[in-house]
Amino acid sequence: MSAVVTQITDGSAISHPSYFLQSSFFPGDNELFFTSYRDGSAQLYASGPPVRQLSFGPVGIHPFSPALHPNGGELCFVRAGGIYSLNYTTLALREITRRDGASIGECSISADGNWLVAAAKIDGQNGILCGRWDGTGWNFFPYPRTLIHPQFHPLEPEWIEFSGDPAPRMHRIRRDGTGLECLYEHGNDEFVVHETFLGQTGDIVFTVWPYSLRRLNWQTREITTICDYNCWHIAPNRAGTKVLFDTNHPDTGIQIVDVSTGLRTPVCESGASNGGSQWKSSRYALTEDFAAARSAAKSGGALSWMESGTDTVYGPQWTHPHPSWSHGETKIAFASDRTGLTQVYTAEIRH
Template sequence: MAKGTTYNHERIEFVDARTGVRLMQVTSFPTMSMALPYHGRNFTGDSKTFIFISQREARRDAPWDLFRVDTDGTNLTQLTECEGAAGFVMSPQDDCAYFHRQGVLWRVDINTFREEEILAPHGVASMSAGAISPDGAHYFAQVVTAHDTSGIVRIRTDGSEASLIAEGERGSLALHSVSPGGAGLLVWQMRQGKKTWILLDDNGNARGVYTGSYDFAHCTFLGRSERVQGCALPPDRALVHIGLGEEQPTTIAQGVYFWHSASTLDGEWIVSDTNWPDEGLQLVHVPTGRYRPLCYPRSSQGHPQWTHPHPQFSPDGRMVLFNSDRTGICQIYLAFIPDDLRERVRTGQLSVQERRVW
């Protein structure tokens, strides 16, 4: 593989045997490919292209390179060829992807493949999770400082400034995600021995506390709002949402064990994988709480992250991107949501076959 190379498409199109929904296996080369975190910005705004990572070789410690591909499976192009890169996010301007390497923020143009060094924040020992503000002006990163504390760094994407906007004892503070609607940063912090979910503004000032007495299995923002939706911890089997100051969440839906969930930008729909047992990807209508299986990823769902489907919507809400190792190797898939399915879930008018599957 080589940076800047566009490969022949690897797509395999088929229909889910149980739900009848059209699926596409986007990658099929015999090295692992994986979607980026479902709470980040991975698609272009027009929903035509997304970025993902793929291992360079079939070995356990092989480096991961960044790729772009169109949602019809074409224009499969390698964007990077370096080691130690992480924190990938798509620019809101849809022209480049940001990432960090060896404590330095970089960007790579998704069309010309030109890489540009932006800035190395002072006093940072290492960087991990990364996120981008909705206007593309700031890149945020989870860091370990030179003083061995945990922190969150804000870097201006024009390279003019970097600031440590939050700091705490090692392991006591973590950046989760950035609101796509500009509400701020979702962060968890250990306070008096309790995990507390808080909302920070872009300067690191606390806007409020969601909860210090409730925790999620996994969560992220509900659309562009400041509300947070997520999956309840076992033994509960529910999707919930919570606002600032509410402390206890409100149930959206319950029944199956919802595992990792993401929402459409308008907050009307949630997609969630399931586990214990695996009951497929569930398409959930938030206002009514109605849901039904969209498709069955048939992933092994073990400990490694690449065995988890981690579903996420395209910006237009018409596709769901997910992982599956159903072939024995993690690959990337798209599910195309039929309009009539969306309407049947919204109204509760499921067909006989859908009720049988359910």
């Protein structure tokens, strides 16, 4: 593993890139955006140099919610029941939509830049919150189970893929709330996770943890295996020919797999601690797993994938590398707590 690794952030606060389902780089790949707690709460920053704070206020943002609009000049993020657009140059802030009292997850923007979607819990009901970037046409579509990671189809923006939790995992729905269907029926003992679109192919790629990386044909639902390996968080390139991934149990570093051959190329070691007790298992967490983790953390509240405990069921998430591509696909960004505190790193891809 000989890639050139550069530490982007330092200091006495947790800093990490955005979620692995999208790039954290600005156009040109010389600068990236990241979340840091250096101001006391989760806020959005640009790497510079010099480092520039982009969001402000006494209330922190959802730390994994920032996403870059296809125009390259605006970001969106979630804060306290609202979804906001931020102009990168002027720092002008615009509220796109608001649901007071709602819990809203990370955002996804359609490839044409016109639509935005996020998982949400409103008045105790899980579902999808979807509407236009300009703030019009927003609707909430309820769903009976926990719902996470909604993503627009890269070629057909009227379709949204999302994850139900626990099984069955992969579903799709039209952005007008119609056409809801399960893409793959499976039980809790088949740990399907981290599904996303395989670039411009329009198919879905997903992990069956910790055994294999697989591909689901969007049209036929046929499932094929790309490789039998413990691919963890997965990030396809735009063409859908390669998949970037980190590893756990065992941690064999960050790697890239060729979709057509299944051959893997090492990139670098992450040095991350990879927290979360459930990753030692090969099934979804059940009620007793959450109860045990809550007891260990001495917490009376509900556990979530964002909780900051030292050994939760699926996290804490900032201890996971979550590698993602740069726009030119010559670099990757990832998080690591190799120094004892999570910081942002990049690595050069050597072809």
